Amino acid sequence: MNTRLKRQIWAASGMIVIGFALTAAAVDPGLPTGYWDNPQATQGKAPHDWSALETDLRPEACAQCHSEQFNAWKNSLxxxxxxxGMIGQxxxxxxxxxxxxLxxxxxxxxxxxxxxxxxxRSLSLKLSHPEGYDRHADIDSKALxxxxxxxxxxxxxxRGWQRFGPPPKSSAAIGHQNTPAHGGFTxxxxxxQSQFCASCHQFPASMAINGKPLQNTxxxxxxxxxxxxxxxxxxxxxxxxxxxxxxIHDPAxxxxxxxxxxxxxxxxxxxxMASTWIGHAFPTxxxxxxxxxxxxxxxGGKVLRNWQWEIIREVVYDDGWKEVRDTRLMPGEQREFIAGPLPEKTTIVRFSVTVIPDHFYKGTYKSLLDGGLTEIPMAHIRHALERAEKNDYLLYEKELVIHRSE
Ligand code: HEC
Ligand code: HEC
Ligand code: HEC
Ligand code: HEC
Ligand code: HEC
Known part of the structure; x- marks a missing residue:
């Protein structure tokens, strides 16, 4: 069956069922125990009456029915x-x-x-297929x-072939929902909730360095x-x-x-500079x-004096991680950067803010390249360094005209 036909069939069955599909359960089931276990359980045996499309876990497959989420996700990190930069190591x-x-x-x-x-094998394949999915959501293309x-x-x-998601926008119902595809969803x-992001964006307090884990978002x-x-x-x-x-990779x-x-x-x-809409340290x-x-x-535009400050939580690895300094902006914090005293002939002061999102990784990649790598990891790390260097950007630049009172 071709993709377009499948889409039409699903669209049609969706319309028929939608009227009596959504039933609410009274108690929020939460995520099943072990949702973020390490290691994860396998999905197990796929339900025998599901179509090939429903048992395909690739994002291209989900995209056939959830194109809006796919089109946004594919541009995300x-x-x-x-x-x-990871697999090359x-x-x-x-x-x-x-x-x-992983x-x-x-x-x-x-x-x-x-x-x-x-x-x-995976490292070789990744060199010829830098993207892990088909950007155009073509599920008939060869699977990576x-x-x-x-x-x-x-x-x-x-998990276990079952889909889990937030309550539908239209009904706010919780618990099992009977919908036309993949046996409904929970x-x-x-x-x-923020806790949903925790298993990958927060380390335990026991791993603290100077009171704070490396990831503490x-x-x-x-x-x-x-x-x-x-x-x-x-x-x-x-x-x-x-x-x-x-x-932080997105200037806007x-x-x-x-x-x-x-x-x-x-x-x-x-x-x-004030942190007015960041829910954690800047940067976290x-x-x-x-x-x-x-x-x-x-x-005449001649530079008379320069100043520079860094906003960073700097750590080094030296027989364990050590914190060198932490100058990050906390939520709600306002900080003043003062250029002064100004040289006598100053007429203009130019301020700029440059963001280097992958500062630490650039250093890691350079030392890996210096250390000597075999061909395939070397190709990956070179690619990662090129990409990391392109990520730097100018966030802000403005000139202040200095008024002298006699
Ligand atoms: C054949 C079409 C089809 C495919 C393929 C498909 N879905 Fe769905 N999915 C649906 C329909 C229809 C619903 C019902 C609610 C809706 O329209 O969002 C649904 C609901 C969901 C929900 C619940 C949305 C909510 O409101 O909480 C999630 C999550 C979900 N799907 C994830 C996936 C994922 C992940 C994949 C790929 C592994 C996938 N689906 C593949 C058709 C599909
Ligand atoms: C990092 C985790 C994560 C990934 C990856 C992810 N989602 Fe989601 N998804 C969520 C969360 C969290 C929500 C609920 C957001 C909220 O309620 O504000 C959600 C909501 C949804 C919904 C319900 C949307 C609605 O408007 O009600 C669907 C459908 C869905 N995701 C499908 C997908 C598909 C398809 C993909 C892959 C292209 C995907 N998700 C990738 C975490 C994720
Ligand atoms: C399964 C692990 C996992 C989960 C769950 C997860 N993330 Fe991530 N997230 C990652 C990884 C890994 C990266 C880095 C990707 C890369 O660049 O290699 C990332 C990157 C990001 C970035 C981009 C960071 C940047 O440098 O610009 C944001 C923003 C983000 N995640 C937010 C969220 C939010 C919000 C949630 C919860 C809804 C969430 N993540 C859930 C693993 C996860
Ligand atoms: C607890 C979850 C977690 C673990 C475990 C983890 N990472 Fe990450 N990694 C992240 C997140 C989140 C980001 C994005 C934020 C950042 O830049 O630090 C990231 C970013 C990266 C990046 C930069 C972006 C990219 O993908 O090129 C590299 C390289 C990387 N990790 C390598 C590794 C390596 C190597 C390991 C294993 C030694 C590892 N990570 C283990 C969560 C994790
Ligand atoms: C009030 C809005 C807001 C909230 C809440 C928020 N963030 Fe952010 N987040 C931002 C903004 C803006 C940035 C870009 C500036 C920066 O990097 O801090 C960002 C950046 C990030 C980054 C990029 C990496 C870095 O070093 O800064 C990650 C990862 C991230 N957020 C994850 C999360 C997670 C996980 C949560 C929930 C605990 C969360 N954010 C809550 C606004 C928010």
């Missing part, structure tokens, strides 16, 4: 979590360590490596291993006004349930989170760096 680490990384980057049992050969799809639909929504409010959120106001991760990162997951998202102001205070120029991870610069210039 979740879709690219089986990344060259695997041959040096071994298959068990590799599988321990726990967040491609966690389903069906996505794990069975052995070293399996891993090496499911791990190449990274954090894909099934990772968040499918609706639970767990999908609307949920805790930062819990301590912020956003948790008190019920503004969850989903409200900012999945607005109207859109599967965008935009973060970062600008939305910050408020900037320039002013002169006697003989200095003041740049203020130890991997980005944000550089604030100021230059005092004379009327």
């Amino acid at each position: 979740h879709a690219h979590a089986y990344s060259p 695997f041959p040096g680490m071994g298959v068990d360590e590799g599988n321990s990384c 726990v967040c980057h491609a966690p389903l049992k069906e996505q794990r490596y069975s052995d070293t050969d399996d891993m090496n 291993p499911l791990r190449h799809t990274g954090v894909s639909c099934a990772v968040c929504h499918v 609706a639970t409010r767990a999908f609307e 949920i805790t930062e959120w819990k301590e912020s006004v956003f948790s008190k106001r019920g503004v969850t991760c989903q409200k900012c990162h999945m607005p109207d349930r859109k599967h965008e997951f935009r973060g 998202m970062v600008r939305k989170g910050l408020t900037f102001e320039l002013s002169q205070n006697k003989n200095s120029a003041v740049f203020s 991870y130890v991997t980005p760096n944000v550089v604030v610069s100021a230059s005092a210039m004379d009327a």
Whole structure:
């Protein structure tokens, strides 16, 4: 059966059933126990009366009926979590360590490596197929291993072949819903809670370095006004349930989170940055760096003096992780960057903010390349470094005209 025909049949059956489909259960079932277990259980045997399309876990398959979610997800970093920068490190680490990384980057049992050969085959295949799925949602194209799809639909929504999702927008019903495809689905409010993101975006408190784990996003959120106001991760990162997951790699998202102001205070120029719509530290991870610069210039455009600050949680590995400094902006915090005293002939002060989302990884990739790698991992790490370098961007730039009072 071709794809278009399948779509038409499903569309038609959907219309017939929709009238009596949605029935509510009184108690929210929550996520089944073990939903985020490591390792995951396999899906088991597929229900015998399901179509090939319903038992296909690839995002291209889901896309046949859920194109809106697919079209947003495919541009997100979740879709690219089986990344060259990660897998290029695997041959040096071994298959068990590799599988321990997949726990967040491609966690389903069906996505794990069975052995070293399996891993090496996957690394070769990834060189000729940089994307893990068919961007045009063509399910008739040749299937790549499911791990190449990274954090894909099934990772968040499918266990034991059953679909789990939030309560339908139209009815807010919870519990099992009878709908025309894949045996219906189970609706639970767990999908609307920040805790849903925790298994991959929060380390346990026991792994703290200077009081804070390397990944501490949920805790930062819990301590912020956003948790008190019920503004969850989903409200900012999945607005109207859109599967965008935009973060520090997206200049528009970062600008939305910050408020900037320039002013002169006697003989200095003041740049203020406030974290007004970020539900955690800015940035939340130890991997980005944000550089604030100021230059005092004379009327001819000559630079008289420069200033520079960094917004970063810097860590180093030296027989265990150590924190060097933490200058990040906490939710609601406002910070002033003061360029002063200004040299006498200053007429203009230019402020700029540059974001280096993959600062830490760039260093890792460079030292891996220096350390000597075999051909295939080398190709992946080179690709990762190129990509990481392209991710840097200018977030903000503005000039302040200095007024001199005689
Ligand atoms: C043949 C069409 C079809 C395919 C293929 C399909 N679905 Fe669905 N799915 C539906 C229909 C119809 C519903 C009912 C509600 C709706 O329209 O969203 C549904 C509901 C859902 C829901 C619940 C939505 C909510 O409101 O909480 C989730 C989650 C879901 N599907 C995930 C998936 C995933 C993941 C895949 C791929 C592994 C997939 N589906 C494949 C047709 C399909
Ligand atoms: C607890 C979940 C988790 C585990 C386990 C994990 N990662 Fe990640 N990883 C993340 C998240 C979240 C990001 C994105 C945020 C960031 O940049 O730190 C990320 C980003 C990355 C990136 C940069 C983006 C990319 O994909 O190129 C690399 C490289 C990476 N991880 C490698 C690894 C390696 C290697 C391991 C195993 C040693 C590993 N990760 C284990 C959650 C995890
Ligand atoms: C990182 C986890 C994650 C991934 C990956 C993911 N989803 Fe979702 N999905 C969610 C969450 C969380 C919600 C509920 C968001 C909310 O309520 O604000 C959701 C909601 C949905 C809904 C209900 C939408 C609505 O408007 O009611 C559907 C259908 C769905 N997802 C399908 C998919 C499909 C198809 C894919 C792959 C293309 C996918 N999801 C990938 C976490 C995920
Ligand atoms: C009030 C809105 C808001 C809330 C709530 C929020 N975020 Fe963010 N998040 C942002 C903005 C804006 C950015 C971009 C700036 C930045 O990187 O901090 C961002 C960035 C990120 C990043 C990029 C990596 C980095 O180092 O900053 C990740 C990962 C992330 N958020 C995860 C989460 C998770 C998980 C939650 C829930 C615990 C959450 N966010 C809650 C607004 C929000
Ligand atoms: C199965 C693990 C997993 C779950 C669950 C998960 N994420 Fe992620 N997320 C990742 C990984 C891994 C990355 C990094 C992908 C990469 O670049 O390789 C990531 C990246 C992101 C980014 C982009 C960060 C950036 O650097 O710009 C945002 C935003 C984000 N996740 C938000 C969320 C939110 C919100 C939820 C909950 C609704 C969620 N994630 C659930 C694993 C997960």
